[in-house]
Amino acid sequence: MKKRQSTTEKRNLRNGLLFCSPVIVGLAVFTLYPMLASLYYSFCNYPMLKPPVWVGLTNYRVLIHDPVFYKSLSNTAYYAAFATPAGIVTAFLLAVLLNQKVRGMAIFRTMFFVPSIVPMVAGSVLWLWLLNPDYGLINTILRSMHLHAPGWLNDPATAKPALILMSVWGVGGWMLIYLAGLQDVPVDLYEAAEIDGAGPLQRMLHITIPFMSPHLFFTLVMGFIGAATYFTQAYVMTGGQGGPVDSTRFFSIYLFQNAFMYWKMGYACALAWILFVLILLFTLALFKTSARYVHYGGER
Amino acid sequence: MSTDNRRRPVRFATIITYVALVLFGTAFTLPFFWMVSTSLKPAARIQKFPPDIIPMRAVVVKVGGKTCEVYRQKDGSEVAVIEKIQGGAARVKPLSGPATPGRTISMDGLTPVIGPGCEWSNYSKGLVFIPFAAQLRNTLIISICCVIGTILSCSLVAYGLSKIDWKGRNTLFVIVLATMMLPAQVTMIPVFTIFVRLHWINSFLPLIVPSFLGTPFFIFLLRQFFMGIPRELSEAATLDGCSEFGIYRRIVMPLSKPALATVGLFTFMGAWNEFLGPLIYLLDETKYTLSLGLAMFTGQYGNEYGMLMAVSTVVTIPIIVLFFFTQRTFIQGMTMSGIKG
Numbered sequence: 001m002k003k004r005q006s007t008t009e010k011r012n013l014r015n016g017l018l019f020c021s022p023v024i025v026g027l028a029v030f031t032l033y034p035m036l037a038s039l040y041y042s043f044c045n046y047p048m049l050k051p052p053v054w055v056g057l058t059n060y061r062v063l064i065h066d067p068v069f070y071k072s073l074s075n076t077a078y079y080a081a082f083a084t085p086a087g088i089v090t091a092f093l094l095a096v097l098l099n100q101k102v103r104g105m106a107i108f109r110t111m112f113f114v115p116s117i118v119p120m121v122a123g124s125v126l127w128l129w130l131l132n133p134d135y136g137l138i139n140t141i142l143r144s145m146h147l148h149a150p151g152w153l154n155d156p157a158t159a160k161p162a163l164i165l166m167s168v169w170g171v172g173g174w175m176l177i178y179l180a181g182l183q184d185v186p187v188d189l190y191e192a193a194e195i196d197g198a199g200p201l202q203r204m205l206h207i208t209i210p211f212m213s214p215h216l217f218f219t220l221v222m223g224f225i226g227a228a229t230y231f232t233q234a235y236v237m238t239g240g241q242g243g244p245v246d247s248t249r250f251f252s253i254y255l256f257q258n259a260f261m262y263w264k265m266g267y268a269c270a271l272a273w274i275l276f277v278l279i280l281l282f283t284l285a286l287f288k289t290s291a292r293y294v295h296y297g298g299e300r
Numbered sequence: 301m302s303t304d305n306r307r308r309p310v311r312f313a314t315i316i317t318y319v320a321l322v323l324f325g326t327a328f329t330l331p332f333f334w335m336v337s338t339s340l341k342p343a344a345r346i347q348k349f350p351p352d353i354i355p356m357r358a359v360v361v362k363v364g365g366k367t368c369e370v371y372r373q374k375d376g377s378e379v380a381v382i383e384k385i386q387g388g389a390a391r392v393k394p395l396s397g398p399a400t401p402g403r404t405i406s407m408d409g410l411t412p413v414i415g416p417g418c419e420w421s422n423y424s425k426g427l428v429f430i431p432f433a434a435q436l437r438n439t440l441i442i443s444i445c446c447v448i449g450t451i452l453s454c455s456l457v458a459y460g461l462s463k464i465d466w467k468g469r470n471t472l473f474v475i476v477l478a479t480m481m482l483p484a485q486v487t488m489i490p491v492f493t494i495f496v497r498l499h500w501i502n503s504f505l506p507l508i509v510p511s512f513l514g515t516p517f518f519i520f521l522l523r524q525f526f527m528g529i530p531r532e533l534s535e536a537a538t539l540d541g542c543s544e545f546g547i548y549r550r551i552v553m554p555l556s557k558p559a560l561a562t563v564g565l566f567t568f569m570g571a572w573n574e575f576l577g578p579l580i581y582l583l584d585e586t587k588y589t590l591s592l593g594l595a596m597f598t599g600q601y602g603n604e605y606g607m608l609m610a611v612s613t614v615v616t617i618p619i620i621v622l623f624f625f626t627q628r629t630f631i632q633g634m635t636m637s638g639i640k641g
Contacts, residue, residue, distance in 0.1 A: 012466045015544045019460025020472060022453040026513025029494070031479050034487035041489065048493075094324060100317045110627075111325045114332075117619055119573045121591040122612040125598050126335045129605050135347040137334050144350070169328065173634055180635035200313075229483045232575045236595045239602075255485055260580060265489050276486045283481065 042269040052266060059270035069271070071246050072254040075160065079250060080227035083164045088219055091171040095178035096208070109179070116172030124236040127166045128153070153237060156247035163233060163248065174219045181215040182208070213294045221286055228279050231256065251275055335616075339609035340418040346605050357417040363393050370395065371410035378413060379405075419606070426607035427614065430593040431586055439589040442507050443571035449511035450518055450567040451560055457514050458522035459548045463534060473523070480516045484576070492580060502583040507574070511567070518563045521633075525559035526552060562633035565626055572619060590615050 017024070042059055044052035063069050094112050098105055115123070130137045131152040139149035152162040185208060193203050209216075231252040234242065240257070242249025249257075255275070259268035338346060340355040359370040361380050368380040371392070379392040388407045426432075460466075461473050495506040533555075534547045542550065553560070578592040588596065594611050601607065623630060 009467075012464050013468075016460050016464040016466030016469055019456050019464060019544070019548070022512065023457040023476060023514035023516075023519060024472070026453075026510065027475065027479065030491055030510055030513065031482065031487060034490035034494075035482075037490035037493075038486055097317055097321050097324070100314070102314070102317055102321065108321050108325055111329050113631075114620060114623065115328055117569065117623055118616050119591055119619060121573075121575055121595045122615040125594060125608050125612045126331055128598070128602075129338065129609060130331055130334060132605075135349060135351065137330070137351070140349060140351055169331065176631060176634040225481065225483065229485060235579075236575070236598060239599045252485060256576075259489055259492075265493075269489055272483075272485045272489065276483060279481075279483060 038269040038272055041266050042273050044266040044269075046264075046266040046269070048263045048265050055266070059267050062267065063270055063274070068246065068249065068254060072242075072249050072251045075247065075249060076228060076230065076251040078160055079164065079230055080224055082161075083167045083227050083230075084220065084223035086164055086168050087171045087174060087223055088216060090168050091174035091219070092178055092212075092216070094171070094175045095182055096204075098175070098179055099182040109176075112175055113172035116170040118170070120232045121236050123166070123170065124233045127162075127169075127233075128237050131162050131166075153248075154244060156245045159244060159247040163237070166233065174223075177215055177219060178212065181212050185211045210295045214296055217286075217290055217294045221283060224282065224286070225279060228275065228282075335609050335613055338605055339422050339613050340420070341422075341606055342419040343604070343606050345414075354416055355418050356414045357419050359413045359415045359417070361395065368393075370413040372413050373405075374409045379410070381410070422606040422610035423614070426597075426604075426610040429601070429607065430588075430597045430611060432590075432593075432611075432614070434586045435588050435590050435593040438504070438587060439572060439591075442504050442574075442589060443568050445504070445508040446511040446571040447564045447567045449508065450515055451564055453512050453514045454518040454522050454563060455553060455556070455560065456548070457519045458526050459552060461519065462523045462526040463529075463547070463552065464544065476514075476516045476519055480520070488576075488580075495581065501581055502587060503581075504587075506581045507571075507577050515567070518567070521563060522556070522559055525556055529555055558629065558632065561626070561629045565622070565629055566633060568622070569619060 041052055043054060043056060045055045045058070046052035098109055098112075102108070118126075131139075133139055133149065133151045133154050136152070138152070142149045150158040150162075153159050189207050190203055193207060198206070229252050230250050234248045234250050234253055235256070238248050238253075240253070240261075242253045242257075251271070252275075255268050255271045258264045258271060337353070337355055341352065342357050345352055345356055360367050361370055362368070363380050363382055366382065368382050370378050371381055371390075372378050378395045380395055381390045381392050383391040384407070385391060385404065389404055390407050390410070391404050457476075461469055461476075491506075495501060498505075500506050500509075529552060533551055537547050537551055572589075573591060574589070575591050575595065578589045579595075582588055582592060585593070585596070594608075594615055597611060598608060
C-alpha cells in the first residue's frame with residue numbers, strides 16, 4: 001500500500017512537471033534570466049553592438065544627476081496620481097448609474113464599455129484629432145460655449161491633463177468589474193438601512209463603498225501599475241519624443257529612448273530596475289495599508 | 301398621501317439618473333461618431349470652424365456625361381460649371397429655368413453649393429499609403445498564432461496546477477502569480493538581446509513564440525475555472541484507464557469551452573492591440589502590424605486627419621464587430637478577472 005502511494009506520488013510529480021513545463025521554461029527564459037541579466041547590465045556600459053563592460057555604479061551615479069530622469073519620474077507620478085483616481089471615480093459613478101435598474105441598461109453599458117476595447121494606437125490617433133487645438137472637436141465645443149480653449153498637447157501645461165482626459169474615456173473595463181460587484185451587494189442591507197432612516201449618501205458611504213472596497217482596491221493596484229508603465233498612447237501622440245518640452249516624457253518613454261534610440265542598454269536597465277523597485281515598494285505599501293480600508297466580507 | 305411622498309423623490313432620482321446616463325453616453329460615443337464623420341469628409345472641409353457635423357461635400361451633377369460642380373449665383377439660381385476658363389471665368393449651364401445652351405460668365409459671383417455626401421477617397425488613399433493588405437495579414441498571422449499558443453500552453457499549465465497533486469505545485473503557482481506584477485520593462489532588454497542572438501529580429505517569432513510558454517494571467521484564469529470541475533469526473537476516467545493527458549483532452553478541455561473562449565478572445569485582442577513588441581522587433585514596413593503601421597503613418601502624415609481617421613476606423617471596426625458577436629464571453633471574462641483578483 002505504501003509503495004503504491006509513492007509510485008502515485010512519483011507519477012503525479014512527473015505529470016505535474018510535464019504539464020507545467022511550458023511555463024517552467026517560459027519563466028526561466030523570459031523572466032528569471034532576463035531579470036538577472038538586466039540587473040547585471042545595469043552595472044555595465046552596454047552599447048548593444050559591443051559586449052557589456054562592467055562599470056560598477058556608474059549608471060546609477062549618472063542617473064542621480066540626470067535632470068531628465070527626475071522629469072520623467074515626476075511626469076509619471078503626476079499621471080499616476082491623477083489618471084488612476086479619475087478613472088476609478090468615473091468608472092464607479094457609471095457603474096452606480098447602470099445599477100439603478102434603468103431601462104436600456106444594456107445599451108448604456110455597451111456605450112461606456114466599447115471605448116475601452118478600441119485598439120490603443122487607433123484611440124490615440126483619434127484623440128490626437130479630438131484634442132487638436134485649432135479644429136479639434138473638444139476645442140470646437142469649448143469655443144462654441146465661449147470657454148477657454150487650451151492648447152492641449154501643444155502646451156506643456158495641458159499635455160498631461162489631455163492624456164488623463166483621454167484615459168478616462170477607456171475606463172469601461174473597470175466599470176464592468178464594479179457593476180458585477182454592485183450586483184453582489186445584499187439587498188436586505190439597503191432595506192434595513194432605509195428602515196433605520198439612512199439616506200442615499202449614507203447608504204453609499206456605509207454599505208456600498210465598504211462592500212466594493214476589494215474591487216476598488218484591485219483597480220487601484222492595476223491602475224497604479226498601468227500608470228507607472230504608461231507608454232503606448234504617449235509614444236504615439238508625441239511621435240516618440242515626449243514633447244512639448246519633455247512634459248509627456250514618461251518614465252517608460254525615457255527608458256525606451258535610452259534603450260532603442262540612444263542604444264544605452266546599461267543605462268536603460270538601471271532605469272528599469274529603479275522602476276521595478278519603486279513599483280514593488282509602492283504596491284507593498286498599498287497592500288500593507290489595505291487592511292485598514294479594504295473589507296473582505298464573507299470571504300475571510 | 302404617504303405613498304405620494306415616497307414616490308416623488310424616487311421619480312426625481314430616476315430623472316437625474318437618465319440625464320446623467322444620456323450625458324455620459326453622448327460623451328463616450330461622440331468620439332466614435334467624430335472619427336467616422338471625419339473619415340468621410342473631403343480634406344478641404346476638415347480643418348474649419350464651425351465644423352460640419354455630418355460629412356458635406358461639393359454638390360455635383362452630370363451634364364452630358366461629365367461630372368460638374370454646382371455653384372450658386374448672386375441671384376440664388378444654380379449653375380453647373382462645365383469648364384473653368386483662364387481669367388476667372390467659367391463655362392456654365394443654368395440648372396433652373398429654360399434649358400439654355402452653355403454660356404460663359406465670371407466666377408466672381410459664384411459660390412460652391414455644399415450638401416451632405418461622403419468622400420470615400422480617404423479610405424482608398426489611406427489604405428494604399430500604409431500597405432494595408434500586408435499589415436492586416438501580418439496582424440492576423442500573429443494574433444491567430446498567439447491565440448493557439450496561449451490556449452495550448454496555458455490550459456496545459458493550468459491543468460498541472462489544478463488537477464494533479466504534486467510537490468511544489470503551490471510554489472510554482474505563487475511564482476506565476478508574482479510575475480503578473482512584473483513590469484515588462486524589466487525584462488525587455490535582455491529578452492531583446494536573446495532574440496538578436498537568435499537572429500529573430502524583423503520576424504514574427506519574438507511576438508509569437510513567448511505565447512507558447514504560458515501567460516501568467518490566463519494560466520490563473522484557467523486554473524480557477526478548472527478547480528471548479530468536479531474531481532469525480534477525472535477519478536472515474538482514471539478508473540476507466542484514462543491517462544492524465546486523456547483526462548485533459550477528453551474531459552477538462554471540452555468542459556472548459558467558455559473559459560477557453562475568453563482566453564482566446566482576450567489574447568486575440570491583446571495581440572491586435574500590441575504596440576511595444578512590434579515597435580521593437582519589426583523593421584520593414586511590409587512586416588508591420590496594423591497598430592504599428594498606423595502609428596508610423598501618423599508620424600509621417602500627422603495633418604491628414606481624413607486619412608488618419610479612415611485608417612483608425614478600419615483598425616477599430618474588426619474589434620468592435622468581434623465584441624458584438626462575443627459580448628457574453630467578453631463581459632463574463634472581464635468580471636471574472638476582477639472578482640477573483
